[in-house]
Amino acid sequence: MSTKKNRLAAEASPYLQQHAHNPVDWYPWGDEALSAAKRDDKPILLSVGYSACHWCHVMERECFEDEAIAELMNELFVNVKVDREERPDLDQIYQLVVQLMGRSGGWPLTVFLTPEQKPFFGGTYFPPADRYGVPAFPKVLRAVADAYQKRRGEVVEQADEITKSIAEITGPSDPSGAIAALGPDLLARAALKLGARFDDKHGGFGARPKFPNTFGLDVLLRRGALEGDARSQGRVRKALDAMRAGGVYDHLGGGFHRYSTDAEWLVPHFEKMLYDNALLLRAYVDGARAFGEARYAATAREIVAYLAREMTSPDGGFFATQDADSDGVEGRFFVWTRGEIDAALADDDEARRVAVAYFGVTEHGNFEDTGSSVLHEAEPIDAVAARSGEGMSRGAAEAALARAKARLFAVREPRVKPFRDEKIIASWNGLAIGALAEAGAALGDEAALAMAERAYAFVAGALVADGRVARHVKDGLVKGPGFLDDHAFVASAALDLYEVTGEPKYVEDARIIADAILARFADAEGGGFFFTADDGEALIHRAKDPFDHAIPSGVAVTCHVLLRLGAIADERYAEPARRELERLAEQAVENPLGLGRTVCEAVRLVRGSVDVVLVGRRDDERTRALAAAVFAAYLPNRNVAWLDPDDARSRAACAVLAEGKVAKPGESVAYVCRGRTCSLPIADPSDLAAHLRETAAP
Numbered sequence: 001m002s003t004k005k006n007r008l009a010a011e012a013s014p015y016l017q018q019h020a021h022n023p024v025d026w027y028p029w030g031d032e033a034l035s036a037a038k039r040d041d042k043p044i045l046l047s048v049g050y051s052a053c054h055w056c057h058v059m060e061r062e063c064f065e066d067e068a069i070a071e072l073m074n075e076l077f078v079n080v081k082v083d084r085e086e087r088p089d090l091d092q093i094y095q096l097v098v099q100l101m102g103r104s105g106g107w108p109l110t111v112f113l114t115p116e117q118k119p120f121f122g123g124t125y126f127p128p129a130d131r132y133g134v135p136a137f138p139k140v141l142r143a144v145a146d147a148y149q150k151r152r153g154e155v156v157e158q159a160d161e162i163t164k165s166i167a168e169i170t171g172p173s174d175p176s177g178a179i180a181a182l183g184p185d186l187l188a189r190a191a192l193k194l195g196a197r198f199d200d201k202h203g204g205f206g207a208r209p210k211f212p213n214t215f216g217l218d219v220l221l222r223r224g225a226l227e228g229d230a231r232s233q234g235r236v237r238k239a240l241d242a243m244r245a246g247g248v249y250d251h252l253g254g255g256f257h258r259y260s261t262d263a264e265w266l267v268p269h270f271e272k273m274l275y276d277n278a279l280l281l282r283a284y285v286d287g288a289r290a291f292g293e294a295r296y297a298a299t300a301r302e303i304v305a306y307l308a309r310e311m312t313s314p315d316g317g318f319f320a321t322q323d324a325d326s327d328g329v330e331g332r333f334f335v336w337t338r339g340e341i342d343a344a345l346a347d348d349d350e351a352r353r354v355a356v357a358y359f360g361v362t363e364h365g366n367f368e369d370t371g372s373s374v375l376h377e378a379e380p381i382d383a384v385a386a387r388s389g390e391g392m393s394r395g396a397a398e399a400a401l402a403r404a405k406a407r408l409f410a411v412r413e414p415r416v417k418p419f420r421d422e423k424i425i426a427s428w429n430g431l432a433i434g435a436l437a438e439a440g441a442a443l444g445d446e447a448a449l450a451m452a453e454r455a456y457a458f459v460a461g462a463l464v465a466d467g468r469v470a471r472h473v474k475d476g477l478v479k480g481p482g483f484l485d486d487h488a489f490v491a492s493a494a495l496d497l498y499e500v501t502g503e504p505k506y507v508e509d510a511r512i513i514a515d516a517i518l519a520r521f522a523d524a525e526g527g528g529f530f531f532t533a534d535d536g537e538a539l540i541h542r543a544k545d546p547f548d549h550a551i552p553s554g555v556a557v558t559c560h561v562l563l564r565l566g567a568i569a570d571e572r573y574a575e576p577a578r579r580e581l582e583r584l585a586e587q588a589v590e591n592p593l594g595l596g597r598t599v600c601e602a603v604r605l606v607r608g609s610v611d612v613v614l615v616g617r618r619d620d621e622r623t624r625a626l627a628a629a630v631f632a633a634y635l636p637n638r639n640v641a642w643l644d645p646d647d648a649r650s651r652a653a654c655a656v657l658a659e660g661k662v663a664k665p666g667e668s669v670a671y672v673c674r675g676r677t678c679s680l681p682i683a684d685p686s687d688l689a690a691h692l693r694e695t696a697a698p
Helices: 014-018 031-040 054-064 067-076 088-100 137-150 152-169 186-197 214-227 230-245 274-291 294-310 338-344 349-359 381-386 394-412 426-443 446-463 484-501 505-520 554-568 571-590 596-607 621-632 649-653 685-696
Strands: 026-028 044-049 078-083 109-113 119-123 472-474 477-479 610-615 638-643 669-674
Touching: 014 078, 026 031, 031 044, 031 078, 044 088, 054 067, 067 137, 088 109, 088 119, 088 152, 119 137, 119 152, 137 152, 186 214, 186 230, 186 571, 186 596, 214 230, 214 274, 214 596, 230 274, 230 294, 274 294, 274 426, 294 426, 294 446, 338 349, 338 394, 349 381, 349 394, 381 394, 426 446, 426 484, 426 621, 446 472, 446 484, 484 505, 484 554, 484 638, 505 554, 505 571, 505 649, 554 571, 554 596, 554 638, 571 596, 610 621, 610 685, 621 638, 621 669, 621 685, 638 649, 669 685
Parallel strands: 026 078, 044 078, 610 638
Antiparallel strands: 044 109, 109 119, 472 477, 610 669
């Protein structure tokens, strides 16, 4: 590594700082780089990645730290490094280049642009020499530069064609006939499409690599619970069980890795992302509600513990990622040899025997012929007990396994930990805050709720001003502006906290952000919502992206926020969401793996919401008991409103639902409403729970 620093040393992004000592003359994205490309008549080499990306590190070691390759890059290109977590707008545009060329996108993303930012060639990882059927990076550099200098007309023509194609792909869809998709069979049709992609043997969607895809599971869970489809319910359980049992789950420290490299969920790609764990936390909370399974609740609690221990900043916000690599080797922190297990548990033979059997640890191992094993549930604990040959009870086996996990965790802790990217990203924090609020309410976990409230207070104070949400903050430095998902996810988190706590200020916060979305992101002419604000940086295209990616679609979550605000606070918010869902409905039903969150919001629109109005003092134990009955139930299209006679603000917060909702002095009651029809006041939590079951029944 060079001791000389390049321009990236001045950047806040940990990913950009990781490249600050490369011999490559890197620029951050900005006017300086774009001006240099025009001045020197050089194409731009755009490299996009993120700090937890294993193959990004590989390409850095092999290419960007190589003096000869760096010299070639510096001679032929203006080299620009981008953290995709800081600039998802750039990543979103230029990922399409690789896909238009018939390749799979991913990171590191390597795209070549004209000085006008128009792309003409791209790929992902390039090795230093021909390998894996991929040409050597130096060959690519020379060929691209040669084409740019000697066949400029062809390059410019191709760049114009690709740019045009990007605009066509991300432009508005034809709304004709879309409204027809918003019929009573919407959920059944989407579930049928998902079923065709579901792996009934191993759980989850597709083959390998296998991602959690919580959006597809959410659609199936709604189909099962709302319409009584047992097969959809079974598939959700299969996926939740398989992911929890697999090596993709950290059985010692809690939390999920990014994805599985195989179909069986056994060997993960070891990075851990805040957004994955936020989405999976909500999935397991909903699984516990829908199926009453204690193991799903336990998984949720372990994710909460992981977030508290590893991902919480001193100020309360949540860090972005943990690396796949540790001490320069992928997975080193997490894998075990048989000898290491034996040594760690040498003084507890029962725990050792149970752990070796339960985790499937062998001398050969299961991780890349290293002799190391990824810990996973090789067989259920009751089977381990039955095979012990000593009449071990299930309870004794569980106790032995708990001792083993605690000891192995303690032995693992001193290892070199994966690098942690300590950016606090608004959208990802919104996901985590909402999930923690739901977990706290559903599981009776006051610590989880306190984490959510503290994180929200930090995000709102550091990143939100007059309804505008900045992208992220690190070490006190705020970077922005925020994108549609930053605004939508923070607003949604505010509404989640309102439903759980009854604090009216959260509704006001959500309304202010929603107003900013409608003013700055909505397309008044073509309909829908742009990913960037109207006062953001001008790029080659201002995209609308309704698709779910690693995180839910910002468009869908915007609709979620607007529908909820329309149901409880002011009906005017619902209309823009209705129009957008009508526009996207047919596309979503046909492609629920790509637009699963949109399907869920369309279901809310079609079926209507279950609105619960709690009337009584928020701090009254009777009101809290009624709230607990609500949050224990699986109600996917739910709104909860609070009318506190001691807080005048509470009526304004839920003005749409407040009319006619009263309680006798000193009493706490709940009203359950569907549309304009509401139940009589219910004072007993068990009666409320029974009424909610009837209301939600297929």
